[in-house]
Amino acid sequence: MDAPAACIVCRNDLFDDEWDRYCCRPCQNHIDADLAALAGPPLWQDTKHGRRLVSGLFTALTGELEPGTSAGGPRVSGSKTAPIPARMEPLSQSAHGGLVNDLEEWVRDWEHRGYATSCQAVRPQYRMDQAVATLRFNLDIAVRKHEAINSFAEELTMIRGTCEALIIGAVPPRPLSAICPCGTRIKFHFDSPIRHCRGCGSDYGHHALIALAVATQAA
Known part of the structure; x- marks a missing residue:
């Protein structure tokens, strides 16, 4: 590859030992953190800006299907009236054609380039977990070989932001x-x-x- 003078994600200059990369190590760490946040069971962490989910964002979406609920919010049961329809946006994004499909497009792209292998799964949660595991495992190769790693980083940020917005009941961009x-x-x-x-x-x-x-x- 022709070594870029700067990280194509944050546009900061690369260090001398990073010239075999398209993105710097801090950006690689940020990408890895965004991937890790999507998979697995929900895990909360206290930050200076309040509590934040650091993993399990995709799983948490399925807990936000009822109207008027947000992360940790109470749900009312036992009503004799007809149930209120589920919130459609979290349902749509957690279904087979939602966010997991966006991530799997990158798995297929990396597989086509020869540094990833697609995994076969049926349930959306399993597909998300396997896609995340595959992308994290091959990330070190991708930051050195994939000239569109900045597009991957930006789309990944959009996926994480969509999950976080839906979990708190906000409208994602x-x-x-x-x-x-x-x-x-x-x-x-x-x-x-x-x-x-x-x-x-x-x-x-x-x-x-x-x-x-x-x-x-x-x-």
């Missing part, structure tokens, strides 16, 4: 979506400075991303 001419879907936020298409390697700056999203919607 809606990612934008565009289809590259090569056919690869690119998800991004409105303030994303640049995204790298993992399909063909094209770079899209902020204005190019917006234009591509508009063209995708029109199509």
Whole structure:
């Protein structure tokens, strides 16, 4: 690879012993922490900003399906009236085609590049746990070989942020979506400075991303 002068995730200069990487070690640690937060059983940790789930975010989504509940909130049972429908957004995101599918797209991408192996599972929770385990195991290779590791880091932040927002009952920010001419879907936020298409390697700056999203919607 042509060594970048700076980390493509945080844009800070790389140290002399990091020139075989696309992203710096602190960004790699942040990516690993975001992955770890999605899998396993819920685990809370006290921080200076209050209590925060440091693992089990995907599992916690299934506990937020009832209207008017948030993390740790009480649920009323024994009512003789008809049950209120489940909150549809957490249900949608925790289902087979939700957030776990977004993460599995990266597993397939890494597998195509030769440094990951897809796992077969049926239940969404098992799929999430296996996808996270696969991506964490191969992360050290990816930060050295994957020129779109910044896009992976940003999409992973969106997935974690979506889970956290739904758990506390907030409305998560809606990612934008565009289809590259090569056919690869690119998800991004409105303030994303640049995204790298993992399909063909094209770079899209902020204005190019917006234009591509508009063209995708029109199509």
